[in-house]
Amino acid sequence: MIPLLDLKAQYASIRAEIEPAVLQVLASTQYVLGEEVAAFEREFAGYCGTADAIAVNTGTSALHLALLAAGIGPGDEVITVPFTFVATVSAICYTGATPVFVDVDPVTLTMDPEKLEAAITTRTKAIMPVHLYGQMADMDAISDIARRHGVPVIEDACQAHGAEFRGRRAGSIGISGCFSFYPGKNLGACGEGGIVVTNDPRHAKKIRMLRDWGQSRRYHHDVKGFNYRMDGVQGAILRIKLRHLDAWTDARRRNAALYDQLLAESDIAVPPTEAVGRRHVYHVYAIRRPSREFLRARLDDAGVSTGLHYPVPVHLQLAHADLGYARGDFPVSETAAAEVLSLPMYPELTSEQIIQVVDAVHAAVREDADA
Structure with a gap:
């Protein structure tokens, strides 16, 4: 049988690198966040061409926190597409906002910019295009419409690690970009993982707090946050995989x-x-x-x-x-x-x-x- 995906083949090719890295994390006892996660954040931000990256536990959490950092909440609308994995829409619902759909382009199956503007209302507070199957949406057209209406763009790049639009990497064009490291992704963890990349220091700071119980420093909870932290083992594994x-x-x-x-x-x-x-x-x-x-x-x-x-x-x-x-x-x-x-x-x-x-x-x- 030819499998749809062969994770065993990938693991076999990098096993000699992965296993010592995992053992090193276990010996360090930095099981949650820690140096390996921080190093991966720096390296992945560099890979995407962004100023910052904040690692979290899933791609869904990345989408959720990116929306919260943009100020999305109850009564707001976020425009996205219906042809996507359900997590795109679930993350919008988690904030209390309402998902509003526009259809996809018949050729690329990504957000159709020609249908986007008609969906924008006074309640629209973000646009979330999905870079489907590994190809980015038409970010020039989408960004132009968003700028005219003063609405931020948050990229759902969960399927698009390393994809480019006119020489710019996925995640680097909108106010933030969100990735999943689910095992089957182009860059997959040995478990769950996600990350938000951004060039906005205010968003980076807020997401970093929100992923760790809203703490500005230990036991000082400035906002109501979540337990969305990446574990150290996944950080170490993703550092190695990023090199490949x-x-x-x-x-x-x-x-x-x-x-x-x-x-x-x-x-x-x-x-x-x-x-x-x-x-x-x-x-x-x-x-x-x-x-x-x-x-x-x-x-x-x-x-x-x-x-x-x-x-x-x-x-x-x-x-x-x-x-x-x-x-x-x-x-x-x-x-x-x-x-x-x-x-x-x-x-x-x-x-x-x-x-x-x-x-x-x-x-x-x-x-x-x-x-």
């Missing part, structure tokens, strides 16, 4: 290029292509097919694992029915959700495996056409 990230990204991009080449003449819609001026890092490689379930079943029979990212847009999730949206409100997102199918994608994926995957796709498409 560019090489892993290059491998993902090579794999995506081979997929593109081999699928070019098939009756398959390939994933959101790399838009002009953007560097796609291919967290996910998702093809599109109206008869997705038939294709998925045939690939499973052929020994190819697949995934669905994401089969139900957030506005149609039962948990968010209270927002009042209905089927048909965001047709691009709904169509994509019904058609996308993620193929295996990870740095260690071989050319031979990709050829096997694509051969199985071609065979399934032929069978579908003959049915």
Whole structure:
């Protein structure tokens, strides 16, 4: 079986670096925050081209605290997209604000700037584009609209470690950017983790307090905060993995290029292509097919694992029915959700495996056409 993701292969390649680093943290007893986390924060900020980075326990916590630092609260509205993982919207709800959706662009499946301005009201206090599948949203157009209305942009970059828009790294364009280090991410922890990057010292200071019970110094709680701290083991692991990230990204991009080449003449819609001026890092490689379930079943029979990212847009999730949206409100997102199918994608994926995957796709498409 060709797996959708192979974390064992990645671990095997860096095991000799990871295990001594973990043992060193255990011996230091700096299990929460500590020197390894602080060093990772500096290194990741440098990687993103930002002044500061604040490590937290999950990507969801990063989104939550970035919103709070921007002053978002009850009665406010935050604009985002429905074609995303539910955590984007949950973080908005945690603040007491109301998520407001705009549809995605049919080519990139990221926020459609042409639909953004009409969604802005006097209650809009932030715009949160999602850099989906490893490709950044149109940050020039989104930022221009945000500036005209005096609304900050917070980047959901949880799938876009190292992605670029016109030479600028994900997370460095908005007032802050948020990343997840869930194990399957391009830069994944051995557990949970997240981070907020920012160039605004006021936001950095507030997020740093909020993640640690609102403390300005030990046992002095200036604001009501949270226990969102990163642990030392994850900081040490992420420092090591960060050194490999560019090489892993290059491998993902090579794999995506081979997929593109081999699928070019098939009756398959390939994933959101790399838009002009953007560097796609291919967290996910998702093809599109109206008869997705038939294709998925045939690939499973052929020994190819697949995934669905994401089969139900957030506005149609039962948990968010209270927002009042209905089927048909965001047709691009709904169509994509019904058609996308993620193929295996990870740095260690071989050319031979990709050829096997694509051969199985071609065979399934032929069978579908003959049915």
